[in-house]
Amino acid sequence: MATLMAGAMSVVLYSAHLNFPKEIKGLRDWAAALVLLVAGVGIFALHGNSNILLLAANVVMTWGLGLMLIGTEKFYRLRPSWRLFHITWLCIVIGLAYWLWIKPSFATRVAISSVLVFILHARAIYIICKNGERHFSTGFFGSLMLIESLLVITRGILALSSDADVNLMGAGRFASLYLAAAQFMTLMMTVGFMTVCTRRLQILLERRSTLDPLTQILNRRGFAEIYAKEHAMMRRQGSTMTLLNIDVDHFKKINDTYGHAGGDQVLIGVADTIAKAVRISDHVARFGGEEFLVLLPDTGLAPALQITERIQTAMRKPRPGRPGCTVSMGVACQTDPDESLDRLLIRADQAMYCAKQNGRNRYEIAPQSGSEPTFGHSIERDAMSECRL
Incomplete structure (x- = not known):
């Protein structure tokens, strides 16, 4: 259901991209991010015992999370971190491939992917804190990003430091809680981004109502x-x-x-x-x-x-x-x-x-x-x- 809702939210975001003023950027990237996350979940569900499909699922979902960062940077009118985006997914490919085929280690794979995803979220949190206005919408969006990043890094730490079952295909309590929380937070982060976009739209409309369209001074x-x-x-x-x-x-x-x-x-x-x-x-x-x-x-x-x-x-x-x-x-x-x-x-x-x-x-x-x-x-x-x- 969370995956289906993510697909529906991608349609909402893309519709907003088509209808919101061009000054509000990043909506298309977030819509594409959700599509990639849905695609990654689909590949993961079908992978069976195929390590190639498992690797592909992780890469596609990393692309989705990276595009969330790119969309956030565009929203705040910053240069997109494409270098970080490409470095992240390439490290996923190299690290997972090594610990899948050369030196198999499930815990190491989880730790690597968790750290890399945490870096993407941490970058987004830094951007929100530094460039966001002092408003409820910014605090809401940033808090959701922070919660999601803590979930991710917690899984990575547990994979290396304890015997906790962090395998999301297992039936352990942590796996159930993590899946529910992570999927829910993905949707909530999307809602948070729409909240700051709506706030930006409100400011733009108020500004346009008080500015002369030709000279851009007061009307x-x-x-x-x-x-x-x-x-x-x-x-x-x-x-x-x-x-x-x-x-x-x-x-x-x-x-x-x-x-x-x-x-x-x-x-x-x-x-x-x-x-x-x-x-x-x-x-x-x-x-x-x-x-x-x-x-x-x-x-x-x-x-x-x-x-x-x-x-x-x-x-x-x-x-x-x-x-x-x-x-x-x-x-x-x-x-x-x-x-x-x-x-x-x-x-x-x-x-x-x-x-x-x-x-x-x-x-x-x-x-x-x-x-x-x-x-x-x-x-x-x-x-x-x-x-x-």
């Missing part, structure tokens, strides 16, 4: 979530924040001249330039079309203007192989924690339109406002009126 939703956190911090600490509203100048002309593909490259370049010009604590978002926002936490007007000028300077530099462009910027400083995000956005937007009206390729500073605006009016018309005032 509206991501910006709103970040602003809520920074605003709560601002209220607790009594600090200030500054918002920059950045709009690409003459973007329609860029699209008409270079096509939408060229326009997309401009947007990607603008996002990259802004991200490199700001601090690591600042947040950059694409708010729609050619409009970008930069939130500067714990930043007053004077340091915010330094960052604004740095962005303007960076944008004016020529970019080989990419259409050049400039930006108009509106700067709005929030000192009142009771001011709403909508009001802050409107003030920054009005200042940006003033920069447009005053010649583009520049920035304007929004005046402080202590009252909520009347919604439903044209922001552009209000901004033009304010510029004239």
